[in-house]
Amino acid sequence: SAVISQKPSRDICQRGTSLTIQCQVDSQVTMMFWYRQQPGQSLTLIATANQGSEATYESGFVIDKFPISRPNLTFSTLTVSNMSPEDSSIYLCSVEGDRGGDTQYFGPGTRLTVL
């Protein structure tokens, strides 16, 4: 399985600011995903990021709030813009495995607290 790292691992931010989360994979992958896990909740898909195309956002998530970059096959960023306390969550990067798209593997997550 791919080895996935995320930066930062955690951050505490002020309301109204923005934070960019980085996701690095040790191998080339076509599909990368960004999830949000709110406190005590399950995972919710924010968007799918494929290299060379615009990210595809799920219902309830918009590009202005969560802009995503995917400059190459091993890297992606998610920005949380104009943050509010409701954005306090764990943000997880995920990739499809190397066996025909049957398993997703996850990074360690970024724990964001917005004051």
Add this chain to the structure above:
Amino acid sequence: AQSVAQPEDQVNVAEGNPLTVKCTYSVSGNPYLFWYVQYPNRGLQFLLKYITGDNLVKGSYGFEAEFNKSQTSFHLKKPSALVSDSALYFCAVRDGPYQKVTFGTGTKLQVIP
């Protein structure tokens, strides 16, 4: 639409006893089923999956899961629980390769020494 249900928010089991974490699913086609574990302040770790073949699948750390098509279930099991197994467990389903993954609400497993 696909869905996953984990009926128990928390499961408590004594160390050394067998454990079961329940999961049922709904999907239109043939299901791809997964179990992930999340330790405190960590991301999700893949435990095991069922796609096709033997209904009993074995995974990491001594866990196994049984696929039951008639009951649309995919319960996670381990013969002898360890305190270190205490964590949050997520069941997930997708309706084929590269399709969206739907996660259950998670079950907190507490293994009591």
